[in-house]
Amino acid sequence: MRVVSSSEHLLSLINDILDMSKIKAGALTLHLENNIDISALAASVIDSLEGQVQAKGIVMVRRLAPEMPLITGDRRRLIQVILNILVNAIKFTEKGSITIQTSVTEYEIRIMVQDTGMGIAPEEYDAVFQPFGQSETGRRHEQGTGLGMPIAKSLVEAHGGQIWFESVIGQGTTFYVTLPYTLLE
Secondary structure (H helix, E strand, O other): OHHHHHHHHHHHHHHHHHHHHHHHHOOOOOOOEEEEOHHHHHHHHHHHOHHHHHHHOOEEEEEOOOOOOOEEEOHHHHHHHHHHHHHHHHHOOOOOEEEEEEEEOOOEEEEEEEEOOOOOOHHHHHHHOOOOOOOHHHHHHOOOOOOHHHHHHHHHHHOOOEEEEEEEOOOEEEEEEEEEOOOOO
């Protein structure tokens, strides 16, 4: 089992480095498809992480809007965005909960991921979206490469959206993603 886990981690690392190389070279291509339901996508990502959440003894709260407008996007890349944000939340939340919520406004869909983790110090905010940048907390945990959030940011922006966060040391971090949509008739 350890060999499988190590090889999955290595494959993930290689894929992140390849993705970052494509992004830096301006060669990232989105494979667009219609009728993507963000709430359903988020639910499938949450389900895939259930074992990690249970192993840490934290609670995953789902507040997924049932009737979201369908969007056009790259399904695999949108899954990657949600996965990167949730994996970080799991990694840095020792106790408490992670809440994921989807909602809709007149022009965009929103994804919010809020954790009760350690939080990020204001002087480290800039490092979060920098390739290979990690907060002091991230370095102390010695997990990850510092590529997950920069990749998520690039993918969100490639979809015409925005990503940002708010954080309070000792209370947690909340990430927000907005993505434009068009109603499909």
